[in-house]
Amino acid sequence: MKKEHEQKHDQVLEAEFLSLIRTHNGMIHKVCRMYRDGIEDREDLFQEITFQLWKSFSSFKGDSKVSTWLYRVALNTAISSFRKKKPLISFTGVLPDLAEEQPNEEYELRQELLFKALKQLNDSEKALITLYLEDLSYLQIAEIIGITENNVGVKINRIKSKIQTALNK
Amino acid sequence: MELDDLKSTWNTAEPLAKTNSEIVIMMKENKHPVLKGIKRQMIIEVTFWIAFLACYYTMFDGASRPVHINVVLAVSVLIPILHNLYGYHMAKHLVVGESLTASLKKYIHRIKKYAASTILSRIVFVTGLMVFFSYTIQFNMARYYSLAAIILICIVQLFLLYKIWEKRIKNLNNILDMLST
Numbered sequence: 001m002k003k004e005h006e007q008k009h010d011q012v013l014e015a016e017f018l019s020l021i022r023t024h025n026g027m028i029h030k031v032c033r034m035y036r037d038g039i040e041d042r043e044d045l046f047q048e049i050t051f052q053l054w055k056s057f058s059s060f061k062g063d064s065k066v067s068t069w070l071y072r073v074a075l076n077t078a079i080s081s082f083r084k085k086k087p088l089i090s091f092t093g094v095l096p097d098l099a100e101e102q103p104n105e106e107y108e109l110r111q112e113l114l115f116k117a118l119k120q121l122n123d124s125e126k127a128l129i130t131l132y133l134e135d136l137s138y139l140q141i142a143e144i145i146g147i148t149e150n151n152v153g154v155k156i157n158r159i160k161s162k163i164q165t166a167l168n169k
Numbered sequence: 170m171e172l173d174d175l176k177s178t179w180n181t182a183e184p185l186a187k188t189n190s191e192i193v194i195m196m197k198e199n200k201h202p203v204l205k206g207i208k209r210q211m212i213i214e215v216t217f218w219i220a221f222l223a224c225y226y227t228m229f230d231g232a233s234r235p236v237h238i239n240v241v242l243a244v245s246v247l248i249p250i251l252h253n254l255y256g257y258h259m260a261k262h263l264v265v266g267e268s269l270t271a272s273l274k275k276y277i278h279r280i281k282k283y284a285a286s287t288i289l290s291r292i293v294f295v296t297g298l299m300v301f302f303s304y305t306i307q308f309n310m311a312r313y314y315s316l317a318a319i320i321l322i323c324i325v326q327l328f329l330l331y332k333i334w335e336k337r338i339k340n341l342n343n344i345l346d347m348l349s350t
Binding site for chain 2: 014017018021022025026029030033044046047048050051052054055056072073075076077079080081082107110111113114115122123124125127128133134135143144145146147163
């Protein structure tokens with residue numbers, strides 16, 4: 001049986017982790033939306049990322065910023081984990097309650113356009129643009145990817161023009 | 170939409186937050202989608218092989234075959250099970266490295282070894298079964314043809330398996346190249 005202080009330590013660790021996931025929930029969701037198409041696939045990837053983060057959370061030494069570590073694990077998991085081969089049609093299981101919430105059409109359309117353009121990028125470009133859109137500096141991006149700051153700048157510019165072309169179509 | 174609007178649109182894409190209980194479930198190993206699948210497959214395979222090994226001695230004339238043939242069968246069954254355990258370990262430890270490129274390099278190295286062991290364990294399994302079941306057979310021309318057809322089917326399957334892994338490794342290598350050059 002675990003000793004009392006060990007149990008307490010585990011509880012503190014778990015509480016810290018839950019708060020971290022809640023804070024970065026949006027970023028993880030966006031990574032899933034970039035790298036997977038179906039709702040179920042995205043949920044599976046969200047779970048995979050959460051699992052990989054939790055597994056390395058206790059050994060995370062704080063040599064880098066928490067966010068840097070989090071982005072690295074999330075993108076790494078999205079690129080490395082297996083994709084399921086499934087039909088593109090998916091069912092939510094429940095009917096949407098129309099009266100409850102009317103989506104903002106313009107907001108929906110803009111997001112749709114953004115993700116449609118981003119989906120045309122390859123996996124390495126998706127990683128770079130995610131970090132750029134998350135407002136990380138070139139230095140931070142270079143640290144996460146493991147390349148030079150100059151190289152980040154060149155690649156980001158190339159990706160931006162690729163997106164611009166996609167948006168203009 | 171202009172390029173300048175990208176960040177603001179990205180920032181507004183906020184989904185519904187997960188509840189604590191949902192996150193806690195996701196942290197558990199036995200709720201992991203891939204690991205759960207591998208575990209289920211292992212349980213089915215182990216149960217089947219235990220049932221097979223329990224009755225092969227009498228039903229498939231294990232008693233009438235020499236010890237080394239029985240050992241070949243046991244090893245050919247054991248290796249795929251050990252290989253599944255290796256796969257479970259791989260799926261559990263996806264990320265190892267100080268940066269995305271360093272981690273991908275290590276992952277590609279590990280997945281190459283895993284792909285080779287997948288093909289090898291399949292060869293050991295099929296060869297072991299064929300050696301065991303063909304040991305007492307008196308071969309004539311028709312049986313040689315049947316054996317040749319079975320071997321051919323196995324070779325085609327192994328080739329397809331190799332192609333699947335080759336494609337996956339090539340894809341990961343491309344991502345790594347595009348990230349680091």
